[in-house]
Amino acid sequence: MHHNHFNGSIPSSIFNISTLEIIDFQNNRFSGTLPTNLCHNLPNLEGLFLGLNSLSGALPANLSACSRLQTLGLEMNKFNGFIPREIGKLYMLQRITLGENNLTGEILEEFGNLQNLEVLAIEKNQITGCLPKAIFNLTSLQLLALQGNRLIGSIPREIGNLTSLHEIHLYENYFTDKVPQEISKLNALEVINLRDNKLSGLIPKGIFNITTLRIICLAANDVFGTLPYTIGYGLPNLEGLYLSNNKLSGAIPQSIANCSKLLIISIANNYLSGSIPNSLGNLKFLHIFEVFANKLSSESSSSELSFITSLTNCRNLIVLDVSKNFFNGILPKSIVNFSSSLEKLVISSAGLRGTIPKEIGNLSGLETLEMSMNNLTGFVPHTLRGLQHLERLLLFRNKLRGLLPSSLCKLQKLGLIDLTENQISGSIPECLGNLTFLRYIFLGSNRITGRLPSNLWVMKDLLELNLSSNSLSGVLSPDIGNLKVIFNLWLSKNQLSGSIPSTIGSLQNLILLSLAQNNLNGQIPKSIGGMLSLESLDFSHNNLSGSIPASMQEIRYLHNLNVSCNRLSGEIPSNGPFRNFTSLSFLFNEALCGDPRFGVLPCHKSVVRRSKSKRTLQYVFMALGIMVAIMVGIVLITFWRRKKVTKKEDLVPIVKEVERISYSELSCATNGFNERNVIGTGSFGVVYKGVLNDGTILAIKVFRMQEEGTFQSFNAECTILFNLRHRNLVKVQGYCSNPNFKALVLKYMPNGTFEEWLYSENRFLDITQRLNIMIDVACAIEYLHHGYTKSVVHCDLKPSNILLDEDMVAHVADFGIAKLLGSDDSIAYTRTLATLGYIAPEYGFEGLVSTKCDIYSYGILLMETFTRRKPNSDMFCENVSLRSWVKDSLPNRVINVCDVNLLTPDEEHFNRKGKCLSSIMELAIKCSVDFPAERIGIREVLATLHKIKHQFIP
Numbered sequence: 025m026h027h028n029h030f031n032g033s034i035p036s037s038i039f040n041i042s043t044l045e046i047i048d049f050q051n052n053r054f055s056g057t058l059p060t061n062l063c064h065n066l067p068n069l070e071g072l073f074l075g076l077n078s079l080s081g082a083l084p085a086n087l088s089a090c091s092r093l094q095t096l097g098l099e100m101n102k103f104n105g106f107i108p109r110e111i112g113k114l115y116m117l118q119r120i121t122l123g124e125n126n127l128t129g130e131i132l133e134e135f136g137n138l139q140n141l142e143v144l145a146i147e148k149n150q151i152t153g154c155l156p157k158a159i160f161n162l163t164s165l166q167l168l169a170l171q172g173n174r175l176i177g178s179i180p181r182e183i184g185n186l187t188s189l190h191e192i193h194l195y196e197n198y199f200t201d202k203v204p205q206e207i208s209k210l211n212a213l214e215v216i217n218l219r220d221n222k223l224s225g226l227i228p229k230g231i232f233n234i235t236t237l238r239i240i241c242l243a244a245n246d247v248f249g250t251l252p253y254t255i256g257y258g259l260p261n262l263e264g265l266y267l268s269n270n271k272l273s274g275a276i277p278q279s280i281a282n283c284s285k286l287l288i289i290s291i292a293n294n295y296l297s298g299s300i301p302n303s304l305g306n307l308k309f310l311h312i313f314e315v316f317a318n319k320l321s322s323e324s325s326s327s328e329l330s331f332i333t334s335l336t337n338c339r340n341l342i343v344l345d346v347s348k349n350f351f352n353g354i355l356p357k358s359i360v361n362f363s364s365s366l367e368k369l370v371i372s373s374a375g376l377r378g379t380i381p382k383e384i385g386n387l388s389g390l391e392t393l394e395m396s397m398n399n400l401t402g403f404v405p406h407t408l409r410g411l412q413h414l415e416r417l418l419l420f421r422n423k424l425r426g427l428l429p430s431s432l433c434k435l436q437k438l439g440l441i442d443l444t445e446n447q448i449s450g451s452i453p454e455c456l457g458n459l460t461f462l463r464y465i466f467l468g469s470n471r472i473t474g475r476l477p478s479n480l481w482v483m484k485d486l487l488e489l490n491l492s493s494n495s496l497s498g499v500l501s502p503d504i505g506n507l508k509v510i511f512n513l514w515l516s517k518n519q520l521s522g523s524i525p526s527t528i529g530s531l532q533n534l535i536l537l538s539l540a541q542n543n544l545n546g547q548i549p550k551s552i553g554g555m556l557s558l559e560s561l562d563f564s565h566n567n568l569s570g571s572i573p574a575s576m577q578e579i580r581y582l583h584n585l586n587v588s589c590n591r592l593s594g595e596i597p598s599n600g601p602f603r604n605f606t607s608l609s610f611l612f613n614e615a616l617c618g619d620p621r622f623g624v625l626p627c628h629k630s631v632v633r634r635s636k637s638k639r640t641l642q643y644v645f646m647a648l649g650i651m652v653a654i655m656v657g658i659v660l661i662t663f664w665r666r667k668k669v670t671k672k673e674d675l676v677p678i679v680k681e682v683e684r685i686s687y688s689e690l691s692c693a694t695n696g697f698n699e700r701n702v703i704g705t706g707s708f709g710v711v712y713k714g715v716l717n718d719g720t721i722l723a724i725k726v727f728r729m730q731e732e733g734t735f736q737s738f739n740a741e742c743t744i745l746f747n748l749r750h751r752n753l754v755k756v757q758g759y760c761s762n763p764n765f766k767a768l769v770l771k772y773m774p775n776g777t778f779e780e781w782l783y784s785e786n787r788f789l790d791i792t793q794r795l796n797i798m799i800d801v802a803c804a805i806e807y808l809h810h811g812y813t814k815s816v817v818h819c820d821l822k823p824s825n826i827l828l829d830e831d832m833v834a835h836v837a838d839f840g841i842a843k844l845l846g847s848d849d850s851i852a853y854t855r856t857l858a859t860l861g862y863i864a865p866e867y868g869f870e871g872l873v874s875t876k877c878d879i880y881s882y883g884i885l886l887m888e889t890f891t892r893r894k895p896n897s898d899m900f901c902e903n904v905s906l907r908s909w910v911k912d913s914l915p916n917r918v919i920n921v922c923d924v925n926l927l928t929p930d931e932e933h934f935n936r937k938g939k940c941l942s943s944i945m946e947l948a949i950k951c952s953v954d955f956p957a958e959r960i961g962i963r964e965v966l967a968t969l970h971k972i973k974h975q976f977i978p
Contacts (some may be wrong), residue, residue: 030925032056034074036371037162048634050097053924057081063089067787074647075099075121075707078924080785082106083127084329088113099123099145101942102785107146112137113281117838123147123169124898131170131622134159141165147193148172148898160185169193171217176200179218184209189760193213203247210234217241219266224248233258241266243290250274256282262769270291275299276315276316281306292345293317300346305334312343316370320346327378329353336361345370347394354378363387367659372418373397385410396442401425404443420444420466428467430455442466444490446881452491454479460474462486465883468514469493476520481506490514492538500544505530506890509872516540516562523547524568528833538562540586548587553578560584571616574595580739585609592616595627598882684756687765690724699727704777704824708737722757723770737840738766744816744839752804754827754837769842770837773828779823782892791937792925792977794889795969799824800834802966805882807835809875809962815845817873821881822862823888860896861906865954876956882965883907890944892923905953910945918942940976946973 032548033056034049042065055064055078062084063069063265069090071611080106083098092967093114104126111120112494114135117223119142120135127149135144136158144159146171153892154177165186175197183192191214199221206215208230216231219241226249227242239262246932248271256279268290275298276291286307296318304313313335315538322329323682333356334342342365352375360383362369367389376398384393385407386595393411396418403426404419414435425447433455434442439462446665456462457479475498486507492514500520505527507513520542529551529742531537536559544566552561553575561579564586571594572587582601588611596602596618607623610616617627693714694701704711716722727738738761745756747767758769778797803820808816818825818839825838863882868870887910893899895906913921918941926938947968950960 033884033953034058034079042067043070045506046071046073049077050074051076053077053443054079055924058084060084061086063087063093067092069093070439071097073096073097077101079103081257083108083122085141087111089551090114092116092295092839095119097121097775098125101125101554103127105129107132109134111135115140118164119143121145122149124147129262130154131156131159133803135159138162139164140670143167144186145169145171146173150174150904152176152324154178155180157182162186164188166212170193171197173197177205178202179223181206181734183207186221187212188208189213189548190236191217192646195221197221199223202226203231203242204228207231208234212236214261215239215241218245219243221245230953235260238285239264239266242270243267244269246903251277251280253277254279256280259283260285262286264288264290265296266290266370270294271516272296273899276301276320279304280304283307284309286310288312289551290314291318295975297321299323300331300333302330304331305337307338308340309339310335310341313338313341314343314345315349316345316347318349320349320351322351328356330356332356333358336363337364339363339404339460343368347372347374349374351375352377355381355384357381357383357863360386362387366390366496367413368392370394371398376400379403380424382407386412388413390414392416392418395422397421399423400411404429408432412437414438415461415508416440418442419446422446424694426447426450428453428472432456433458435459437461439467440942443470445469447471450479451475452480456480457483457485460485464488466490473497476501477501484508485872486510488512491518493517495519495585499523500525500528502527504528504780507531508798509533511557512536514538516542516544520544524563526551527620528552531555533557539566541565543567548573548576548592550575552577555579558582562586563590565589567591569593570807572616576600577602581919588612590614596622596624612636612949627914634672682771685758685769687760687762688768689716689923690726690760690767692717693722694724697832706824706838706840707710721772723772725768725770727766727768729764729766738768741768741842744842748816749807750804750807750811751833752800752835753807754835771829771835773827773835775828777824777831778828778834781828782823790926791890791940792973794978795973797828797832797834798889799966799969799973800885801836801885802962802969805878806966811877815875816929817843817845817875818878818881819843819867820859820862821885822859823885831967845874859896863869864956866956874956875962878960879951879959879962879965880956882962883948883959886944886948888924890926890941892935893924907949914945914949915942918945921945928970936976940972943968943972943976 036059038063039059045068045449050073057080063086070092078101080102083103085108087108090108095118097119102125106129108125117138120141121143123145130153131151133156138561139804141162142164144165145167151173155175157180162182162183162420163185166188167190170952173191178201179199181204182242183204188290189210190212194978195217202225205224205228208228211234213234214236215238217239223245224247227247232252232255239260243266250273262907263285264284264287272294273296277297278301279303279315280813288950289308290312292314297320299322300320315502329351335344336358339409341363347370354377361383366387369390372394376395380400382405383403385742388410390411391413393414400422406423409431417438423446425449428448429920433453438459444466447555449472451474452472454477457477458893462483463485464487472494476496478501481501481503484506487510489510496518499522502525504525510531513534516538523546524544526549529549530557534555535557540562545568547570548568550573553573556579556653558579559581562583569592570591572592574597577597577600580600585605586609590613593615596616601854610624612621614805616624618624691697693716694712697712701712702710703713709725711814712724713724714722714724735810755771756768757771760767781789808818818836819841821836822931824834827835827837862881862884864877867877887906889894893906902905919938922941927934951965954961
């Protein structure tokens, strides 16, 4: 009954069939627990195969009654608790697979009694403690897989007793001390994976003489020493050598070329020296060669990098990264002989000199070409046009000269070009604006002249543009306002003239703007105040006049301002970000005045002398005005009191002023922020349950001030939550903001998060409840997208960010990375990534944010809600995602992917519920298509959900 997608609990009658020898329900959808007396009536059981289900609870304690058991397969379930010691009495056991559960405790000494054991796999649990020496007496053991736990101590020397061992996986633990010499005795070993531990000392030389080895992985430890010069003679079957991020020294042995089956050599970030052996060209199957961040050099006898020539013989090479070494050589023309399989060529900070050979244009499969921070001279080759798959071109910090070749415009897939700090001259090709995938242009610190090409301003998807420190002239076009998603713009140190166009204020996502050291004149546009994302603004060393716009007080994130060396006059604003600026921001201007802390004189109010009669008349009018105001006030107060008595609720304002709460009040409410009061954690903070003196229960989100991005996260949540009100958004009731402490006080949600309910073993949500929650979430998103003057993109929709109140009404929370779009904007850019699995493709790969990103996340959330499968679950790999898994089940097999607890074949409304789930999943697929333009809108989503509920649920 393997892989039949049964659901519900395993029928208890199964465990009463005394003649059973095999129970195989692998890869189904069974849930529930196993009976505590599972083996009581199964004396003949030899194989128990229950892996890849959703079984939970503790492992049965009476397993010793299954005295004939040979295979115990319970992997990839949700079992918890300790491993029962009874297993040590199952002397016929050959296989124990308990991986990917929630088991705790330690590895049992009793395993040492199982002399027939061939497989012991308890990977990816929460096992702690040291490895008991007893398990190393299992001479029949072939696979030992204990990776992804919390094991500590050293690896016992007794490991050398496991003479039948084929694979040992102990990676991602906390093992210390040396790699034991005794591993060298394991003559049948094929895989040794000890990466991501804290191992130190020398690598035992004998490991490199185990002829059966295919994989050696000791990466991310602290091992040192040299690789044996005979390495290639003892490892004829080696396919992968992973030794990066250690402290290895010495040379790369010539003999490594004798490992003819090698696919991957990854020995980066060590202290290796000497030259790269030319003999590596004999490795005809080599896919990846990574030796970056070492101390390698080229052969002194030749100025050309001969190892490049030798590696061109590796016809399957995909990645070549030899950056951060000391080659001090010239790229040979033989580079033309690299196979079209080469996708990534990185030789940055490696002492390259000479010119870039024009033959490089023949590497037709290249996607990344990076040769930055070298001493390359000559021109950028026109032949680069042959790299039709090139996405990233990085040649910054070299000595390249000549014109920027227009042939670069042929690279239709180019997304990044960086030629910063070279000697490029001439003008910027107009055709560069035709590259629709181009997101990053870095041409600063060159000798570029001419005007800014008009085509530059039509690049609506451009994210960063750096043309600073050149000799560009002309004026800034009003079309600069078309760069709607750009977040960094450097045009400083050029010869630009004219005024700053007011359209620049429409760059709502701009974080940095530098126009310093040009010849700009006119006034600073008032529209600058609308650039709400701006953090750094530099207009210094120009000829700007007029006053500093008061609207700039609204740019709350602005922390760096420089308008020095201009001809500005008038009063310096004192509110908003100006509270934090000093005199350094305003030096050498014509007639600025204001607060003395800005290093300027106070502003003088003009006084006009009036005659005595005029002053007397003024006093009379003032007195009359005061009397009228008092009478109007009395009337209004009387009216207000009557109104309050008749209908008090009408006077409640739509948006109440948010209360500021002191640190001491919050500390008292949480008992000094005691860990016992923690009810949740997130990327930027911890949420505490707090009780005020009057008994009011609150949720207090305290931001981690040491985390990067905390300030922006706090401000983002304040911006959103202080201005929006909706029954399905979490309600903010106060805040606390000090230089070293920031917190939001939110309405307490007694039913916790939707995630807790969805994955709880003790609580259950039926179809109606889940659908109601998803309708609530859709209502919140509809309000964010359409119910406010500016569209808000939440950016991180997932079950843990949905809170449930006492009536199980859903409230969307955590706006720490939300984006506020301008009224005319449909897209933004962010460098902050949300939770993997829920991110829309354009968000994850390019940082492009729009309301369509929330639609994508909502579609994934909808699937998760009714399948009870996380999109980032280990069951989904490179070729299978939650979306593809669900899509393949439509329209007739949707029951196979939905939560087994939602419906069973024998229930009364099975067919109706099945159609309901099918309709929901079809909607989820429409929400999560790859292309944003093809996703439906939230209003259509909401209408469809209501229709589904009305049609299928009474």
